[in-house]
Amino acid sequence: MHPSQILNTAIETHHPAAAACLSALGRRMFFPIGIPAQAAQAKSAKINATIGQLTNGHGAALPLAAIADHLRDISLEDTTLYSPQGGNKALRAAWGEHLAKKGDGPMTSPFCTVGLTHGLSLLADLFVDNDTDVILPSPGWGNYDHIFGVKAGGRIHRYPVFDDGIFDPNAMSTALEKIQNKGVVLLNFPGNPTGYTPTPEQLAPWLEAIRNCEKPIVVICDDAYAGFVYEPGHLDRSPFHDLADADPNRVLTVKVDGATKELCFFGGRVGFVSFGTSGEAGQALDTKIKGMARATVSTGPAVSQALVLSALNSPDLAKQQADIFALSLKRYRSLKRCLAEAKIDTLPFNSGFFALIPVKGDPETLRLNLLNDGVGVVAFPQHGAIRVAFSSIANDDIPKLVNALAKHIERQI
Amino acid sequence: MHPSQILNTAIETHHPAAAACLSALGRRMFFPIGIPAQAAQAKSAKINATIGQLTNGHGAALPLAAIADHLRDISLEDTTLYSPQGGNKALRAAWGEHLAKKGDGPMTSPFCTVGLTHGLSLLADLFVDNDTDVILPSPGWGNYDHIFGVKAGGRIHRYPVFDDGIFDPNAMSTALEKIQNKGVVLLNFPGNPTGYTPTPEQLAPWLEAIRNCEKPIVVICDDAYAGFVYEPGHLDRSPFHDLADADPNRVLTVKVDGATKELCFFGGRVGFVSFGTSGEAGQALDTKIKGMARATVSTGPAVSQALVLSALNSPDLAKQQADIFALSLKRYRSLKRCLAEAKIDTLPFNSGFFALIPVKGDPETLRLNLLNDGVGVVAFPQHGAIRVAFSSIANDDIPKLVNALAKHIERQI
Numbered sequence: 001m002h003p004s005q006i007l008n009t010a011i012e013t014h015h016p017a018a019a020a021c022l023s024a025l026g027r028r029m030f031f032p033i034g035i036p037a038q039a040a041q042a043k044s045a046k047i048n049a050t051i052g053q054l055t056n057g058h059g060a061a062l063p064l065a066a067i068a069d070h071l072r073d074i075s076l077e078d079t080t081l082y083s084p085q086g087g088n089k090a091l092r093a094a095w096g097e098h099l100a101k102k103g104d105g106p107m108t109s110p111f112c113t114v115g116l117t118h119g120l121s122l123l124a125d126l127f128v129d130n131d132t133d134v135i136l137p138s139p140g141w142g143n144y145d146h147i148f149g150v151k152a153g154g155r156i157h158r159y160p161v162f163d164d165g166i167f168d169p170n171a172m173s174t175a176l177e178k179i180q181n182k183g184v185v186l187l188n189f190p191g192n193p194t195g196y197t198p199t200p201e202q203l204a205p206w207l208e209a210i211r212n213c214e215k216p217i218v219v220i221c222d223d224a225y226a227g228f229v230y231e232p233g234h235l236d237r238s239p240f241h242d243l244a245d246a247d248p249n250r251v252l253t254v255k256v257d258g259a260t261k262e263l264c265f266f267g268g269r270v271g272f273v274s275f276g277t278s279g280e281a282g283q284a285l286d287t288k289i290k291g292m293a294r295a296t297v298s299t300g301p302a303v304s305q306a307l308v309l310s311a312l313n314s315p316d317l318a319k320q321q322a323d324i325f326a327l328s329l330k331r332y333r334s335l336k337r338c339l340a341e342a343k344i345d346t347l348p349f350n351s352g353f354f355a356l357i358p359v360k361g362d363p364e365t366l367r368l369n370l371l372n373d374g375v376g377v378v379a380f381p382q383h384g385a386i387r388v389a390f391s392s393i394a395n396d397d398i399p400k401l402v403n404a405l406a407k408h409i410e411r412q413i
Numbered sequence: 414m415h416p417s418q419i420l421n422t423a424i425e426t427h428h429p430a431a432a433a434c435l436s437a438l439g440r441r442m443f444f445p446i447g448i449p450a451q452a453a454q455a456k457s458a459k460i461n462a463t464i465g466q467l468t469n470g471h472g473a474a475l476p477l478a479a480i481a482d483h484l485r486d487i488s489l490e491d492t493t494l495y496s497p498q499g500g501n502k503a504l505r506a507a508w509g510e511h512l513a514k515k516g517d518g519p520m521t522s523p524f525c526t527v528g529l530t531h532g533l534s535l536l537a538d539l540f541v542d543n544d545t546d547v548i549l550p551s552p553g554w555g556n557y558d559h560i561f562g563v564k565a566g567g568r569i570h571r572y573p574v575f576d577d578g579i580f581d582p583n584a585m586s587t588a589l590e591k592i593q594n595k596g597v598v599l600l601n602f603p604g605n606p607t608g609y610t611p612t613p614e615q616l617a618p619w620l621e622a623i624r625n626c627e628k629p630i631v632v633i634c635d636d637a638y639a640g641f642v643y644e645p646g647h648l649d650r651s652p653f654h655d656l657a658d659a660d661p662n663r664v665l666t667v668k669v670d671g672a673t674k675e676l677c678f679f680g681g682r683v684g685f686v687s688f689g690t691s692g693e694a695g696q697a698l699d700t701k702i703k704g705m706a707r708a709t710v711s712t713g714p715a716v717s718q719a720l721v722l723s724a725l726n727s728p729d730l731a732k733q734q735a736d737i738f739a740l741s742l743k744r745y746r747s748l749k750r751c752l753a754e755a756k757i758d759t760l761p762f763n764s765g766f767f768a769l770i771p772v773k774g775d776p777e778t779l780r781l782n783l784l785n786d787g788v789g790v791v792a793f794p795q796h797g798a799i800r801v802a803f804s805s806i807a808n809d810d811i812p813k814l815v816n817a818l819a820k821h822i823e824r825q826i
Contacts (some may be wrong), residue, residue: 028563034555035791038780044788047810047817049801050789052605052766053679054741057807062740063638064677064733070487080680114527114682117711125564134426142447143707150441151538151708192465219734245462264477266466267493267715294556295564298530301714302680311479320477327475353465367451376455376463388462394470397460404460 003030007284014281017339018252020216021182023129023152030245031291053081074306079149083302086290087112087272091309095231095272098312099255103241108282111274111289114300116224119256119273120147122292123184124330127218128152133179134186139162139347139356139383140191141222154184161194163348167202176217183217185210187239190225190352193380193387197234211246215340219243223257225352228334234350244276252277259283259308261353267305327352331390332400338402344409353391358384359409369408375401414444417619420697420759427694432663433629434595436542436565444704449498466494487719496715499703500525500685504722508685511725512668520668521695523685524702527713529637532669532686533560535705536597540631541565546592547599550574550797552760552769554605554635561589561597574607575760580615589630596630598623600652603638603765606793606800610647610764624659632656636670638765641738643745647763657689665690672721673764677737681717741766744803744811751815757822766804771797772822782821788814 001009008027012019039050048059056062063080071079077086086092087110095110113119124147128134134148138158149156159175160168176183188204189197210219221240229236243253258271275285293300311317335355339346349355359366365385367379370386378387393401414422421440425432452463462473469475476493486493491501500523508523526532537560541547547561551571562569572588573581584816589596600619602610623632634653642649656666671684688698706713724730748768752759762768772779776799780792783799791800806814 018627025564025566030563032555032559032563036557038791039789042784045784045789046787047806047814048789048816049803049806052674052802053807054674054677054737054766054804057805057810062677062737064724064730064737066727066733067678067681067720069487069674070720070723072483072485074483078680080678082679114710114714115712117707118709121709143711146445146447146704147708150443150445151438152440156790176820261465261467261573263480264467264475265480265493267491267719268480268496269710269712269714285464291559292564294529294530295560296534296709297527297682298556299528299682301527301717303717303720304714306680307480307483307716310483311477314479317479318742320479324467324475324477353467371455371458374459376452376458376461378451378463389465390462391467392464392470393460393462397470401460401462 004028005289010280010284014279015248015277017216017248017250018218018277018281018285019183021127021218021252023125023127023132025129026126026288029126029291031287031294051082055081072309078306080302082303083299083305085294085299087300088302088305088309090117091120091305094309099274102237103244105241105244106276106278107244108275108277108286110274111286112300112305113271113273113293114297115260115269116222116256116258116271117143117147119271120220120298120329122273122289122296123218123220123254123256124148124152125292126288127184129153130154131181133157133183135159135175135178136186137184137188137191139193139380139385140186140188140245144186148184161191161196165347167198167348169202169205172206176209176213179215179217181215183215184271185217185219186222188222189220189235189239192224192352193354193356194347195352195354195356196347197229199234203235203239207242210243210251213250217251219251219253221253221255223255224261226257226262228261228328228353229351230329231350236263239274249275262309263308265304265308268308269301270304270308328391331393331395334395334398335388335390338399342402342406344402344405347385353389355388355390356383356385357388357405359386366408370404373404375404417441419736420700423697428508428661428665428690430661430663431631431690431694431698434597434631434665436538436540436545438542438608439539439701442539442701442704444700444707464495464794465756468494477706487723491719492716494715496548496712496718498707500713501715501718501722504718507722507725508733512687515650516657517632518654518657519689519691519695520657521688521690521699523687524699525713525718526684526686526706527710528673529558529635529669529671529684530556531710532684533633533635535686535702535709536633536667536669537561537565538705539701541567542565544594546570547597548572548588548591548596549599550601550604552606552793552798553599553601556597564704565654567597574609576759580611580761582615582618585619589622589626592628592630594628596628598632599629599635600632601635602648602652603641605637605765606767606769606771607760608762608765608767609760610642612647616648620655623656624662626663630664632664632666633730634666636668637674639670639675640742641674641766642744644763653689661690662711676724678717678721681718682714683721694744741804741811744806744808747808747811748801748803751812755815755819757815757818759799766802768801768803769796770797770801770818779821783817786817788817
């Protein structure tokens with residue numbers, strides 16, 4: 001039997017919804033037993049002439065000093081030699097422990113990707129073709145359309161996160177009706193560009209609709225902004241943990257997250273994909289995504305992975321993250337207060353890095369007027385709104401930003 | 414007009430062969446004018462609230478100390494914040510200068526990828542679909558089949574690099590006849606797994622065949638091992654430089670290379686794609702590949718890119734590279750001498766990291782026997798050969814490795 005067929009059978013048997021959702025490419029994908037597999041077997045050989053990387057002959061790295069001189073107190077092997085397919089193993093284990101603190105449902109070992117986009121793109125390759133209905137949030141990240149629509153060729157549908165400025169309890173059940181044969185559903189809390197995270201009560205009807213979906217679906221939880229929730233009473237963990245134990249005949253839940261925002265390492269490009277399943281189906285999906293990654297980037301950046309692993313192992317990490325959270329919370333509160341004082345309405349926001357402000361008139365004109373006054377924001381003409389990233393402005397500048405907003409928003413009316 | 418159509422028209426007009434070779438996905442690809450474009454416009458705004466990355470509000474990075482403490486004498490902005498789409502601009506310029514030393518044909522600014530595999534994969538996305546004949550070297554890197562065949566769905570054909578142990582002058586013209594409508598041709602010198610680089614005279618009939626190909630083709634020069642040529646008289650630069658000025662109605666030549674081997678930074682994942690064209694077609698192809706990368710990884714690892722840029726700017730780089738070359742040359746010469754003394758025949762090798770040794774009997778059995786004696790090599794049953802990576806063994810171990818080879822190869826007869 002072809003290796004892809006062995007994987008497909010394992011997935012069909014143990015997680016039927018996942019099998020039903022595989023794209024044509026996803027079905028034919030496997031991990032070739034090539035050099036990486038033979039190199040893994042030779043790992044403890046005294047003379048290991050398997051891998052095409054230049055070492056001292058005993059496994060030690062021989063990096064150029066021009067590179068190594070910039071690295072300190074970190075293994076040169078872990079940073080400058082190849083990381084294994086799927087990522088640094090200690091890092092995968094450490095991230096798995098990090099996630100296990102939030103829930104104990106079925107979950108595969110986090111598969112290390114080149115930032116979260118790569119994880120989303122691999123899932124699109126595995127599960128999206130022109131027979132897939134892809135259900136995306138609106139407002140939502142524009143790159144979802146590009147990944148799942150333009151590149152993967154899925155049929156894109158958008159569900160409203162808000163109805164008349166309030167979280168829409170019926171949005172998910174209505175959206176799921178659009179699925180003809182198989183679907184991919186994207187959840188993103190805290191949201192980009194909304195900066196919104198619902199309460200558990202608000203999300204309940206969405207989870208109910210997903211659990212009871214008539215057609216097989218893959219639910220992708222994009223948890224890029226995990227941890228940045230500023231108001232009590234709102235979700236303090238990913239919906240992944242509530243959906244991972246859904247009926248495997250109906251739903252496969254997948255978690256996409258990473259160090260980009262959670263550890264403020266934007267330039268690192270360390271993301272993870274964890275499937276909400278276990279056993280043989282989990283192993284087969286891990287092999288499928290490893291095969292897909294082998295065909296897109298081979299391994300990810302070892303230096304970034306080693307830096308993230310070191311951070312996760314640092315006894316000081318919690319304090320450093322708390323400092324970043326406190327800084328972000330302060331900006332959030334300033335922005336909330338200044339907007340209220342200026343009587344500028346926003347869509348609900350309580351988390352993440354953004355606030356979304358509906359505007360009368362053309363958001364693009366407003367954006368250009370603000371730019372003339374030295375204030376950069378992002379226009380979303382399709383939502384009649386502008387997005388303010390309070391993550392990237394100093395606290396002292398927030399009143400000035402709101403003043404500029406107030407001046408130009410009034411002009412538009 | 415849709416943005417993809419504008420790009421397609423520019424490519425059709427200025428580089429017809431490239432347009433004729435685009436896959437269905439390649440034709441519909443464009444770069445969405447989303448947040449990155451608006452953020453670029455706001456770069457000099459005093460208050461820049463465009464990008465979702467956490468900074469001090471004035472553009473300075475706020476990395477966790479648990480990450481930043483491992484970096485020294487290098488910009489925290491360049492290493493821990495997002496790099497631009499397509500890569501660090503100074504790095505792209507520096508790599509372009511590095512390449513310009515070898516030839517002055519048309520060439521786009523090197524597009525930065527996540528290692529060379531990502532470059533090959535992006536080119537497969539742009540140019541390979543199930544109507545593409547993909548012409549690969551044999552022996553050749555197994556991952557080519559995975560990228561261009563399993564993932565991209567092209568029809569794979571293999572051309573022999575050697576005929577009866579000698580570089581085959583007719584291999585390319587024969588292989589090109591297999592192209593039905595459009596083709597992708599892969600050249601890889603120094604080769605993996607062959608470790609071979611031809612002389613200019615040997616390569617001449619291949620270049621002639623490519624220049625005169627009747628069907629439109631994209632020629633990809635995989636120059637992973639550039640610079641590691643140990644014998645005088647063999648190619649001292651990529652075939653890219655001889656093909657970049659081929660008739661744009663027939664051929665598009667593309668260079669794929671990077672820091673992985675050239676700068677011994679295996680864990681960095683810094684590769685480049687440069688198209689052998691210029692002007693409007695070059696700009697359009699750069700936009701197409703940028704759109705494709707946006708849908709696969711978004712940006713690449715900034716920390717790796719910053720380290721490579723720093724190395725390229727180091728006044729000591731040439732000496733450090735010369736030391737690495739000298740070490741590699743010494744291992745090459747030891748292996749050549751020991752194999753000759755042991756009367757073990759090889760396929761011709763003169764460059765790169767590998768030697769390929771044909772064996773009587775089953776290469777996989779030989780591999781396992783060697784492994785039992787503590788010697789790891791890679792078996793290529795499809796070529797009746799094993800591959801020795803002399804890049805990863807100490808000079809002192811080479812006689813031992815050859816002794817083990819001699820012992821087990823004899824047993825096989």
